Amino acid sequence: MSDAPLSPTLKELPKVSPDLKSELQDFNTEKLKNAETNEKNVLPTAEVVEQERVHHNLLKGVEGFDKDSMKHTETNEKNPLPDPEAIELEKGQQQLIAGIENFDAKSLKPTETQEKNPLPTKEVIEAEKSA
Structure with missing residues (x-):
């Protein structure tokens, strides 16, 4: 069976009321007002025409290009591969970073911090005041 839509039969068409049917048949077209049709056709400017021409010529040149x-x-x-010096330098940096990251703080010896901030004696203070 084809997928084309079938035309409805006469029985399937919508029914038009007799009043409307008589109005349509008796309608006088001379009662209509005369109106003039104004067609508005906006023409492109010279700039637009020039742009289209340039674009068309560009496409034409690309399509017609001879590869031969x-x-x-x-x-x-x-x-360029790095030279051996750069490789050795990078290996040294990687080993340094690995050594810092894998450092074991437990291997350090315990120490006591001693603050050495000697205060001046009374004699030194008085000598500075008198000077």
């Missing part, structure tokens, strides 16, 4: 006119070139891929 190009020269074949060899691509030189450069992947």
Whole structure:
């Protein structure tokens, strides 16, 4: 069976009331007011036309480009590897960081902190005041 919509039969069509039907049949088109149609067709400006022309020419140039006119070139891929000095320097930095991260604070000896902040004697204070 096709998927095209079927036209409704005469019985399936909506019924129009007899009053409306008689009004439509007796309608006089001369009673309508005369109106003039104003067609508004906005033309593009010169700038828009120029932009479209440039765009069209650009697309035309890309579509019609001849690949045969190009020269074949060899691509030189450069992947500079670090020199041995840079590798050794980076290994040294990684070992230093690993040593700091893995440092065991339990291996330190216990110590006592002694504050050494000698206060001046009375004689030194009096000597400074008199000076």
